[in-house]
Amino acid sequence: MSFNIALSGLNAAQKDLDVTSNNIANVNTVGFKESRAEFVDVYAASLLASGKTKVGDGVLTADVAQQFSQGSIQFTNNALDLAITGNGFFAxxxxxxxxxxxxxxxxxxxxNDSxxxxxxxxxxxxxxxxxADGSSSSVALSTSSPIQIPTASGAPTQTSEVDVKMNLPAGDAIPxxxxxxxxxxxxxxxTSVTIFDSLGDSHVMTYYFIKEAANTWNMYAAVDNQLVDIPGGPVNNGAGINAARLSFSAxxxxxxxxxxxxxxxxxGAGILSNGADPLQQVIVDFNFDNTGPNSNEPTQFASNFEVTSxxxxxxxxxxxxxxxxGTDGLVRATYSNGTxxxxxxxxxxxxxxxxxxTQVGNTSWKESIVSGEALAGEAGAGTFGTINSSALEQSNVxxxxxxxxxxxxxxxxxxxxxxxxxxNQLNQTILQIR
Known part of the structure; x- marks a missing residue:
C-alpha cells in the first residue's frame, strides 16, 4: 500500500510541476489566465473497519482550475489592440x-484581406x-455578426446653407x-466660402457688399465667378440678377x-457642369432675429470689414x-471630410x-454545461467591464x-x-529474512 501512496504523491508532484511550467511558459501570452493544481486526499475504509487506525491512501488531482484575475494593461499604438478591464470576453x-x-x-x-x-x-x-446615432439596435448574441471596416469613401453632402456673421464698416463711402x-x-x-455640390465637388461662393445709403447695404452672390440671382431681391443689376438688401439701425x-x-x-447646369444636381440652392443665413439684436447677427460699426463666422x-x-x-465598444470610422x-x-x-x-487553445475557451450559458451585453453596462483601445491585457501570471x-x-x-x-528498502530487508 505504501508503494501506491508514494506513487500517487509522485503523480501529484508531477502534475504540480506541469501546471507551474505551463504558467511560466505563457508568462508573455496576451490574455492568458494562469492555472492552479488543486489536490484532495484519498481515504477509503470498509463499513466494519475502524476509522481510528485507518491510514490515508494518497493524493489525487481534483482540478486544474484557471484563475481569471485581471492581467496588467499594456498600451500600444494599434487602435485594433483591445483590452477588457473587468468582466467579459470577446466573441x-x-x-x-x-x-x-x-x-x-x-x-x-x-x-484581413476583406x-x-x-x-x-x-x-x-x-x-x-x-x-445611425450609435445606439445598439440589439444586444443578443444571435444577432451579432463579424465586424467589417468599410473601404468605400464617405458620401458627400451638398451645401444648402451658409451662415455668415460680419461687421460692415459704417464709414465706407457709396461707390x-x-x-x-x-x-x-x-x-x-x-468675402468667399467653399461650398460643395451633390457630387462632393467644391465651388467658391463669393458675396459682394455695396453700400447703398446710410445704414443700407446690397449683397450680390456669385458661384465660381458667375453671379446668381436671389429671387425677390429688391435690387437689380440691370442684367436680371437680383441682390438682397441689408438694413441696420442707427x-x-x-x-x-x-x-x-x-x-x-x-x-443650374451652367455652374454645376459636372453633372451634379442643377436644382441646388443655397440659403445665405445672417441669423436675423426680428425680436431684437443678438450676437449672431451682422453689425455695422465704425471699424474695418471683418468676417467673424x-x-x-x-x-x-x-x-x-x-x-x-470607445470604452463602450462602439466602433466608429472617421473620414477626411470630418464625418x-x-x-x-x-x-x-x-x-x-x-x-x-472549456479550453480550446489559442487563448480561447468554449461554453460548457458547467460554465453556464453565454450572456451577451455592452461594455460598461451592468457587470460588464470596459474596453480599452490601443491596449492589451497581459498574462496574469x-x-x-x-x-x-x-x-x-x-x-x-x-x-x-x-x-x-x-x-523498496524495507521490502528488500523483509525478503532477505531467513
Missing part, C-alpha cells in the same frame, strides 16, 4: 457564417448592429460706379433684410482616415462560472510566485521519490 467565430463561437481575452486584432476584424488565428470578432463683380471699385467689400444693429429668406435661385453645411467626399473604438460613421458595437460575453469554460511554486513542487517530488525508495 469570435472561425467563419463569417459560422455559429461555432469561441471566447477570448486576447485582444490582438487586425484586418477588411474584417480578425485575431491571429483568423477568428472573426463579433459585434452588435448599431443605429460711384455701377456694380460689376469683376471691378473692385464698384463694391465696398467681399446703433449699428441688424434690423431688417429683404427678402425675408435670402436664398439663391437654382445654380463663415460656415457651410456641405461635405466633400471623405476618405477613411482612421478607426476609433464619423458608427459601424458596430463590440459584443462582450459573460458566464456564471468562468472556471467551467506572477513569475516570482511561479518560481517559488516550482521549487516547492520539486521538493515534493524529491520527498515522494525518497518515500518510494525507503519502501
Amino acid at each position: 469570435t467565430v472561425p467563419e463569417i457564417d459560422s455559429l461555432e463561437t469561441s471566447y477570448t481575452r486576447a485582444g490582438q486584432f487586425k484586418l 477588411n474584417f476584424v480578425v485575431n491571429s488565428s483568423g477568428g472573426f470578432l463579433l459585434g452588435f448592429p448599431v443605429n 460711384a460706379f455701377t456694380f460689376d463683380h469683376t471691378d473692385p471699385l464698384t463694391y465696398n467689400n467681399s 446703433s449699428g444693429d441688424y434690423n431688417a433684410q429683404d427678402p425675408a429668406l435670402i436664398q439663391t435661385a437654382a445654380l 463663415l460656415k457651410q453645411d456641405g461635405l466633400a467626399v471623405g476618405r477613411l482616415t482612421g478607426i476609433n473604438i 464619423e460613421q458608427p459601424l458596430a458595437r463590440i459584443a462582450l460575453i459573460s458566464f456564471a462560472n468562468n472556471q467551467g469554460l 506572477n513569475l516570482t510566485t511561479e518560481l517559488i511554486d516550482l521549487i516547492s513542487a520539486q521538493r515534493n517530488f524529491q520527498a515522494n521519490s525518497r518515500a518510494l525508495e525507503v519502501d
